[in-house]
Amino acid sequence: MPSHDEMSHPPPPEASLGREVLRLLRPFGLLATFSSITGVLSGLGMAWLIATLNASLHPEKGKLGSILLAFAALCILVLAGETIAAVGNSFVGQRVIANLRKEVVARIVCAPIAAIQQYRAPRLLSTLGHDVDTISAFSFNASGLLVAVAITLGCLAYLAFLSPGLFLVALVAIAVGLAGNLVAGRIWLKAYAGVRDAQDDLQKGYVAITEGAKELRMNRRRRARVHGIQLRGSVDRIRDLKMTAMRAFWASRACSAILFFAGIGAIVALGDRYGVDAGTVSGFALVLLYIKGPIEQVVIQLPSVGQAQISLKRVAELSAAFQTPELTLADTTDVAPTADALQSIELRGARYRFSADANAFELGPVDFTLHQGETLFITGENGCGKTTLLMVLLGLYEPTAGELLLDGAPVEPHARDAYRQLFSPVFFDYVLFQDLITRDDSDADLARDYLERLEIGHKVSIEDGAFSTIDLSAGQRKRLALVQAYLENRPILVFDEWAAEQDPTFRRVFYTEILPDLKRQGKTLVVISHDDRYFHVADRRITLRSGRIVEDVRPALPWAGVGS
Numbered sequence: 001m002p003s004h005d006e007m008s009h010p011p012p013p014e015a016s017l018g019r020e021v022l023r024l025l026r027p028f029g030l031l032a033t034f035s036s037i038t039g040v041l042s043g044l045g046m047a048w049l050i051a052t053l054n055a056s057l058h059p060e061k062g063k064l065g066s067i068l069l070a071f072a073a074l075c076i077l078v079l080a081g082e083t084i085a086a087v088g089n090s091f092v093g094q095r096v097i098a099n100l101r102k103e104v105v106a107r108i109v110c111a112p113i114a115a116i117q118q119y120r121a122p123r124l125l126s127t128l129g130h131d132v133d134t135i136s137a138f139s140f141n142a143s144g145l146l147v148a149v150a151i152t153l154g155c156l157a158y159l160a161f162l163s164p165g166l167f168l169v170a171l172v173a174i175a176v177g178l179a180g181n182l183v184a185g186r187i188w189l190k191a192y193a194g195v196r197d198a199q200d201d202l203q204k205g206y207v208a209i210t211e212g213a214k215e216l217r218m219n220r221r222r223r224a225r226v227h228g229i230q231l232r233g234s235v236d237r238i239r240d241l242k243m244t245a246m247r248a249f250w251a252s253r254a255c256s257a258i259l260f261f262a263g264i265g266a267i268v269a270l271g272d273r274y275g276v277d278a279g280t281v282s283g284f285a286l287v288l289l290y291i292k293g294p295i296e297q298v299v300i301q302l303p304s305v306g307q308a309q310i311s312l313k314r315v316a317e318l319s320a321a322f323q324t325p326e327l328t329l330a331d332t333t334d335v336a337p338t339a340d341a342l343q344s345i346e347l348r349g350a351r352y353r354f355s356a357d358a359n360a361f362e363l364g365p366v367d368f369t370l371h372q373g374e375t376l377f378i379t380g381e382n383g384c385g386k387t388t389l390l391m392v393l394l395g396l397y398e399p400t401a402g403e404l405l406l407d408g409a410p411v412e413p414h415a416r417d418a419y420r421q422l423f424s425p426v427f428f429d430y431v432l433f434q435d436l437i438t439r440d441d442s443d444a445d446l447a448r449d450y451l452e453r454l455e456i457g458h459k460v461s462i463e464d465g466a467f468s469t470i471d472l473s474a475g476q477r478k479r480l481a482l483v484q485a486y487l488e489n490r491p492i493l494v495f496d497e498w499a500a501e502q503d504p505t506f507r508r509v510f511y512t513e514i515l516p517d518l519k520r521q522g523k524t525l526v527v528i529s530h531d532d533r534y535f536h537v538a539d540r541r542i543t544l545r546s547g548r549i550v551e552d553v554r555p556a557l558p559w560a561g562v563g564s
C-alpha cells in the first residue's frame, strides 16, 4: 500500500517515463542499482569476451594459453553477472508491478465518486488492465535494455580501438539502420495510440454484450450495431493498426539487417583494399555479427518505450482526475469506530453542479436541517435532484458551494469518511455483497432473525458469515440489502426508492411496520419515495423541483409550511 505521501503526489499528466520508472524503482533502489550495474558490467564483459575471442583467432606466439584462460574466466564472469542481474531484476520487477497495481487501486478507492462516475467503468478497467501492465512490463524490461545498450557501447568502443577508419564505416551503417528504426518507431507509436483508444471501445463492447445480453437478444438492430459495428469494428481497427505498426517494424528490421551485412561486406572489401590486418577485419566481422542481437533487442524494445509512455499518460490522467483530499480511505487498517450519536445534520446554502457546462443540472441552493430521530421523506418528479441531494447529504458529492454541517460544525474533507459511517444507505442502484460484516456470532443470529422478519428466511440462510445465496428476485435481493443495513446498526438509515420492487403487501409492511419500528429504535430515517399513499408516515417531507426545495411539510402538522 503506498504511503499517503506518495498518494498525494501522483504523476502529472505530462510526467516523463524516465522519472516515473525511477519513482517506481526507488523503494528497491539498492537492489535495482546493484542488478543494473552487474548487468552493465556483464554487458561490457561480453564486449571484452569478443575481443578476447578475436585475439584467440590470431594469437601472438606462445600467448594462446593465457588468452584461452582469460576467455574462460570472462565466460564465467559474464554468465554469473548476467544471471545475478536477471534474478535481481525479476525480483525488483515483480515488486514494481505489484506496487503500481496497489497504487492505482488505492487511487480508485480514494477517488471522489463523481470522478469515478465521470471516468466510466470500461475506461477504468482498461487502464487497470492494459496500461498498468504495459508500464509494469516496461519497468521490468528496462534493465535488459540497459544491458543491451552497455554491450553495444562496449563493442563499439572496441571497434573504434581496432580501427578508427573502419569504425566510421560501421557507424554509418548502424546509424542509417537506427534512423530507419526511429521512423518505424514513430509509425508504431501513432498506431499504438489508436490501438489504446480502440481497446477502450472494445471494453465498452464487452460490457454491452455481457450486461446488456437480454436487451441485445430482444432487439436485432441494436445487436447488429453493438456486435456488427461497434465490437467487430473495434476488433478490426485494432488488427489494422497493429498490422500497420508491425509492417513498419519488420520492414525497418529487415533494412537494418541488410545494412549490417552490407556494412560487414564493405569492411571486408575496404580492409582488403587498404591492407588492414586480418585480425582487425575478423574483429569487425565478429563484433558486428554479435551486436546485431543487442541492437535488435534495443530496437524491439523501442516500441515498448512508446507504449509505456502512452500508458503512463493514461494512468497519470486517471491519477489527476482522481485527486482527493480524502487519503485516509486507502488506509485498510483504519476501521474507525462508527459514531453512534448525533444531534443534527445541516445543509447550508448547499449547491452541487455536475459540470461547468451551462446546461448541466444544478442542485440548490438547499438549506435544511435533519434532526436526530426524524423520519424525512424526499419527494419530487423524476430528475428533480432527489438522489443528488442524497449524495451531498451522505458526503459522497462535495458541495460545489455552501456547507455540510454535523452538529453545527462543518464536515472537513479529512473527517468526511468518518461522517459517512453514520449512514447505512440502500441506494437505488445498490450493490449487494454476499458476505456479511459481522462483529461476532450474535450478529449472525441477528441476521437470521431479520431474514425471518423480512419473509426471506425460507430462501436464504447465513453460512460462514455470508448469505447462502444472492441469486434471487429483485425484490428479494433488496430485502437482503436491508438486512445488511440492519446489521450495520448505524444511527441513520437511508432508502432510495427501496420499496419500488416490493409487492403491495410488503410495501405496506415497509412503510407501516419497518420504518416506524426503526424510528422507535431511535434511528434517523431518510427515505426517497414516490409512494404518496404512505407520505403520512414521514415526520417531515421535502419536495424538490428543478434542484430546489419547493415544499417542506410535516404531515403530522398539516399547517407547517416551507422552511426548515
Ligand SMILES: Nc1ncnc2c1ncn2[C@@H]1O[C@H](COP(=O)(O)OP(=O)(O)OP(=O)(O)O)[C@@H](O)[C@H]1O
Pocket: 117, 354, 361, 380, 381, 382, 383, 384, 385, 386, 387, 388, 389
Ligand atoms: N452523473 C451525472 N452526470 C451529469 N448529470 C447527472 C448525473 N446524474 C444525474 N444527473 C442529472 O441530475 C439531475 C438529477 O438527477 P437525480 O438522479 O438526482 O434525480 P432524481 O430526482 O433522483 O430522479 P429519479 O426520481 O428519476 O430517481 C437529472 O436531471 C440528471 O440530468
